[in-house]
Amino acid sequence: MSLPISLGVSTWLWTSPFKTEDAVKLFAKVKQMGFDQIEIAVEDPQLIDVNRIRTELSNQELGVILCGAFGSTRDLTSDDASLRNTGMDYIIRCLDIAAELGADFFAGPMYSAVGKARMVPIQQRQLEWSRAVENLQAVCERAADRGLQIALEPLNRFESDLVNTVDDVIRLIKEIDHPAAGICLDMFHMNIEEPDPERAIRVANNRLLHVQVAENYRGTPGSGNASWDAYYRGLDAIGYSGTVSIESFTPENKELAAAVCIWRNLAESQDAFASEGHNFLRKWLTGKK
Numbered sequence: 016m017s018l019p020i021s022l023g024v025s026t027w028l029w030t031s032p033f034k035t036e037d038a039v040k041l042f043a044k045v046k047q048m049g050f051d052q053i054e055i056a057v058e059d060p061q062l063i064d065v066n067r068i069r070t071e072l073s074n075q076e077l078g079v080i081l082c083g084a085f086g087s088t089r090d091l092t093s094d095d096a097s098l099r100n101t102g103m104d105y106i107i108r109c110l111d112i113a114a115e116l117g118a119d120f121f122a123g124p125m126y127s128a129v130g131k132a133r134m135v136p137i138q139q140r141q142l143e144w145s146r147a148v149e150n151l152q153a154v155c156e157r158a159a160d161r162g163l164q165i166a167l168e169p170l171n172r173f174e175s176d177l178v179n180t181v182d183d184v185i186r187l188i189k190e191i192d193h194p195a196a197g198i199c200l201d202m203f204h205m206n207i208e209e210p211d212p213e214r215a216i217r218v219a220n221n222r223l224l225h226v227q228v229a230e231n232y233r234g235t236p237g238s239g240n241a242s243w244d245a246y247y248r249g250l251d252a253i254g255y256s257g258t259v260s261i262e263s264f265t266p267e268n269k270e271l272a273a274a275v276c277i278w279r280n281l282a283e284s285q286d287a288f289a290s291e292g293h294n295f296l297r298k299w300l301t302g303k304k
């Protein structure tokens with residue numbers, strides 16, 4: 016049975032940071048490859064001209080998903096109030112962009128800064144958890160005001176010490192206690208942290224708003240040892256009908272490559288990565304590989 020899922024691909028596969036002038040060629044390429052959605056990674060909201068982006072989305076008949084980038088200066092759990100405020104301001108601007116582009120949610124590990132992975136006393140961990148809950152409650156209110164949800168993404172232990180598994184993010188959502196709070200699951204991180212990815216998807220259930228995929232080594236879908244059958248069974252079991260997006264990164268951008276520890280090319284080209292990944296996923300959605 017074919018899963019009723021649309022396929023997307025992240026702008027991070029080709030470029031960083033994404034700029035408005037990237038849209039014309041990139042969106043046309045993505046559409047020609049057969050994708051239904053473009054996942055725009057918003058690193059700098061000032062580089063996004065909403066009207067022009069919206070026009071190009073319409074021209075290519077592409078849906079849009081927005082995800083965020085949470086560096087050290089955007090940290091809702093920081094001891095430094097200015098960094099918490101910077102993080103909140105950035106999220107609100109991204110929510111505005113998402114609403115203006117017609118997206119349904121804003122995704123990412125917005126509870127903390129990416130790369131914040133330390134051994135700290137339990138009291139500090141509890142304090143940071145409480146800050147994440149409190150600030151994300153405010154984020155949810157602002158998202159709901161715009162008709163949006165947020166999709167919180169667990170990261171692997173090397174990139175976050177706060178939310179690593181589906182059980183962690185479920186606990187966070189329960190404490191946020193707001194209907195706008197949902198989940199984004201990323202296969203790369205799940206391959207590290209989840210002993211049973213099918214169970215993880217079942218636990219996420221109707222809170223699952225978005226799925227990102229790449230192989231265990233962050234390469235082309237179908238080229239590694241990810242548990243694709245388990246992901247299929249899980250998504251089928253919960254009746255998931257959202258988007259599955261390819262998310263990986265270009266090694267051509269040295270700053271981004273260093274941040275995600277990609278030291279070599281993961282495919283013959285980024286275009287080959289996307290097109291071969293799309294072909295694999297189309298077959299996978301039908302229950303074949």
